[in-house]
Amino acid sequence: MTTSRPAEFEDEKLVTLAQKGQREAFEVLVERYKQKAYRIAFDFTRDREEAKDLSQEAFLRAFTHLQSFDLRAGFYTWFYRILVNLCLDYRRRRGRIAWESFDEKTHMAGGQSEMAGAISSPDREAMSGEISRRVGEALQALPAKQRTAFILKNHQGLSIHDIAKVMQSAEGTIKVHLHRAVATLRQKLAELV
Amino acid sequence: MAQDNDLIRRACKEFEQDLVLYYYGERGREESKELENHLEGCGSCRQFLADLRRLLPLTVKPDDPPQPFWENYSKEMQERLAAIAQRGRWWRDLASLFRPWPVPALATALVLILALTLTFGKRIWRSQDLPPDEEAVLEILPMAENLDFFKAMDLLDSMDLLEDTGGPGNGSV
Ligand SMILES: [Zn+2]
Numbered sequence: 001m002t003t004s005r006p007a008e009f010e011d012e013k014l015v016t017l018a019q020k021g022q023r024e025a026f027e028v029l030v031e032r033y034k035q036k037a038y039r040i041a042f043d044f045t046r047d048r049e050e051a052k053d054l055s056q057e058a059f060l061r062a063f064t065h066l067q068s069f070d071l072r073a074g075f076y077t078w079f080y081r082i083l084v085n086l087c088l089d090y091r092r093r094r095g096r097i098a099w100e101s102f103d104e105k106t107h108m109a110g111g112q113s114e115m116a117g118a119i120s121s122p123d124r125e126a127m128s129g130e131i132s133r134r135v136g137e138a139l140q141a142l143p144a145k146q147r148t149a150f151i152l153k154n155h156q157g158l159s160i161h162d163i164a165k166v167m168q169s170a171e172g173t174i175k176v177h178l179h180r181a182v183a184t185l186r187q188k189l190a191e192l193v
Numbered sequence: 194m195a196q197d198n199d200l201i202r203r204a205c206k207e208f209e210q211d212l213v214l215y216y217y218g219e220r221g222r223e224e225s226k227e228l229e230n231h232l233e234g235c236g237s238c239r240q241f242l243a244d245l246r247r248l249l250p251l252t253v254k255p256d257d258p259p260q261p262f263w264e265n266y267s268k269e270m271q272e273r274l275a276a277i278a279q280r281g282r283w284w285r286d287l288a289s290l291f292r293p294w295p296v297p298a299l300a301t302a303l304v305l306i307l308a309l310t311l312t313f314g315k316r317i318w319r320s321q322d323l324p325p326d327e328e329a330v331l332e333i334l335p336m337a338e339n340l341d342f343f344k345a346m347d348l349l350d351s352m353d354l355l356e357d358t359g360g361p362g363n364g365s366v
Binding site for chain 1: 201203209210213214216217219241244245247248249251252253254256258262263266267269270271273274275277278
């Protein structure tokens with residue numbers, strides 16, 4: 001109710017408090033961004049546990065390097081950059097992403113998936129699983145920059161302007177990455193569906 | 194590939210990127226109008242846009258973890274953050290142990306050690322098998338922190354390396 005509740009503080013104030021050693025302030029930031037962070041990690045990993053680990057790791061890195069964070073920059077942008085870099089690094093380290101476990105886990109998610117909800121027959125379900133696998137492969141085959149720009153736009157809904165900030169790149173470059181990614185995916189997916 | 198081209202017509206080259214941006218709502222009113230005018234008379238571009246509307250949503254697979262997942266997430270984070278904070282305190286306590294030691298003596302010893310290292314190289318340094326004295330510990334602590342820091346920065350910079358846009362980059366992530 002009052003502005004003395006940390007949950008209502010702006011990012012900047014929370015970062016300042018966390019920099020002064022108030023861990024609880026950082027925990028508020030975690031609560032504020034954990035779902036977004038998890039989702040972006042999930043878009044890259046397509047694995048629930050991996051996404052959790054990866055997004056948590058991003059928070060921990062942000063926490064340990066909080067002193068080097070420039071308050072003039074937005075926490076969100078700074079944090080997302082750490083996270084996206086971790087996601088890229090994760091893929092490089094793992095080589096292959098556990099696409100197979102993805103469908104299983106999505107189906108275990110409690111039927112909230114619109115796709116799972118719309119498809120009931122086993123045939124359709126198998127087909128949707130196959131499509132999902134092929135989509136995963138198509139995404140994985142994209143060059144890292146194209147995939148990143150695509151996921152940030154298509155999955156996360158970030159503006160070109162924000163993607164450019166996160167990827168530390170020019171907006172024109174992001175548009176080219178996005179265009180190439182979409183053109184490739186359209187080509188590959190049109191053969192499937 | 195020829196088969197692909199037969200099946201999937203490309204949009205007009207000069208409009209394709211605009212169509213992608215239009216699909217994502219990244220075109221202004223004027224640009225959109227211009228594009229819509231073109232779409233009225235161009236089947237290939239209409240097909241391209243229709244394909245995006247049909248296919249791109251398929252690339253997003255929703256995942257909706259249950260509430261216990263998020264509760265567990267927060268709990269784990271609190272524990273991991275507490276562990277880091279605890280570790281930080283431990284390092285500070287350790288460093289404080291050496292604080293009362295005479296600073297000039299430490300500085301002199303440090304300079305001597307550095308001079309020896311630079312003069313005789315790593316092998317001699319190692320063969321002497323010096324006991325881990327306080328100077329070394331004090332030197333290693335910030336170094337270890339820096340290593341960790343640079344490791345993280347490498348990671349952050351990996352994006353820069355991937356990007357080929359040039360520009361000086363101010364280094365402040
Ligand atoms: Zn056209």
